[in-house]
Amino acid sequence: MRYRVCRKTGDRISEIGIGSSYMYEAGMEEAVKALRRAYEGGINYFDLAAGDGSTFPIYGEAFHDIRENVFFQIHFGADYTQGTYGWSLDLDTIKRSVEKQLKELRTDYIDYGFIHCQDELSDWQTYKDNGIYDYILQLKREGVVRHIGLSSHTPSVIQKILDEADIDILMFSVNPAYDYGHGEYANGSVDERAQIYRRCEKEGIGITVMKPFSGGQLLDAKQSVFSEALTPYQCIRYALDKPGVLTVLPGAQSVKEVETLLAYYEQPEEALDYSVIAAFAPVKASGRCVYCNHCKPCPAGIDIGLVNKYYDLAKEGDAMAAEHYRSLEKNASDCVGCGHCDSRCPFRVRQSERMKEIRAYMDQFER
Ligand code: SF4
Ligand code: SF4
Structure with missing residues (x-):
């Protein structure tokens, strides 16, 4: 495993982390084994924007004895009070959801407390008006939240929030399809997206990458916007080549899937070459x-x-x-x-x- 240091926080973070959207589907036993295998392979960074609340006891079981050795991204706005994932801008709901997550994770602190999924400027205004940002700041003063993150798919919204809030880490959707204007979250122009990468690098804000495979579409020749399916390794290299990027967070549900990700470091250079995407570069990117x-x-x-x-x-x-x-x-x-x-x-x-x-x-x- 290789590591990159977040300049704003000093944390040494593995280049490959784990996203948890579908981890719960594996069930407790297999998911715990997968997480422990990830940890043994050097992975120390985990995003907890999970598809279902049953993910948190899995993490609690996997990491309660080595909690200080791993980093968690916890999302203020992801609501698990009803079990499955919901998005909320209600302060009381968010408080209850965060308390539930901490209890099930068997921890009393949050490495990165995230302003969750802000894709519209109106979301950010509501977030502030409802006292959610102030709540995160309060938890930071109390030492419960160590650093503040932001997750968004939208460059213009990211710019505004970076102007107004003290963000240490950004979770952004990075893959060649989105950067070239293809896909559900291909928000912003080529230039606007490039400006996000450069601003983060300049200001020492680390980028953690969500949707590195465009929801799996890039790995499937029938769905890929490029002439062929890309491999996970090409997509990981693509994201890691972008300025500001610290870690890529693909999902993994089993030991085998974790080992497939860890094999990134065993690939020859030519297997990481993603130049096939050049044929699809828009005129502005040429x-x-x-x-x-x-x-x-x-x-x-x-x-x-x-x-x-x-x-x-x-x-x-x-x-x-x-x-x-x-x-x-x-x-x-x-x-x-x-x-x-x-x-x-x-x-x-x-x-x-x-x-x-x-x-x-x-x-x-x-x-
Ligand atoms: S022109 Fe030749 S020497 Fe210059 S950067 Fe290109 S390959 Fe290297
Ligand atoms: S192949 Fe082209 S885009 Fe890639 S590093 Fe060389 S000059 Fe830059």
Whole structure:
């Protein structure tokens, strides 16, 4: 397992986590085994926006003895008081739901308390008006909530809430279909979505990824918007390549499914290559580097994806990215203009030209 550190909280979080939407369907015994296998495999981050309230006793059983070693995302707005999942903006309902979850999880604190599922600006206004955000802040002052998260599918709403609230972590739906305008939650333009990634990276807000397979559609050739089914590994790599992303949270219901996810780290590089999506890039996205490194190897030894990522972030005012760029062993100044990357890039990026642009920009910075 590899880990990434959330800059706002200092937590060291596994690149692969677990989402819990359908975990309850496995039943207590199999689900507990799956969670323990995940933990043994190094997974330490778990989202608890569950499809059913019976998920919480499962987590309580699996992790009560190692609670301090795992992180839970708990959602203020997910209502389990009636058993199954419901969405609520009622403060008393949310209080009762959170108390029930804590009891069943056999814990007395929440690592990441989430402002849950805000897809409309009116939801956020109601959330504040009804005192739910204040309630989370109060629990944070009392030490029950350690950090504050936000879950949303909508870039414009995310921007507004990041402006107004002190968010440490964002749960966002990230996959190539949504980023290219396909699917139920393909909210926001290519640019608006890219701005979310860059803002989070710049401000140290970690992104935890929901719906990395677009609800499974990307894994099915008949449903995928691309010319073929993608693998879970291609989707995980795609999400992890985005600025700001800390962890990807696919669902898993059995030991076998957990082991399939853990096998991500055993895949050869070519099995992680998602450049097939390039043929479906909308006109606006064509010519933009997605940091995929399909154009490797560079004879000058430049990590082309990383150089481009730091450049895009530096242009957004991310001083840390500029610093990271300067500490690279090889950067745009080492480009010999061979054009290999131009001929290899499926996203039609004229990378040799872009290297000149990056060099000029970064040189200016140095002076
Ligand atoms: S230049 Fe093209 S192939 Fe290379 S990292 Fe960027 S998008 Fe990927
Ligand atoms: S043009 Fe520059 S960045 Fe591209 S492969 Fe050649 S040396 Fe590397």
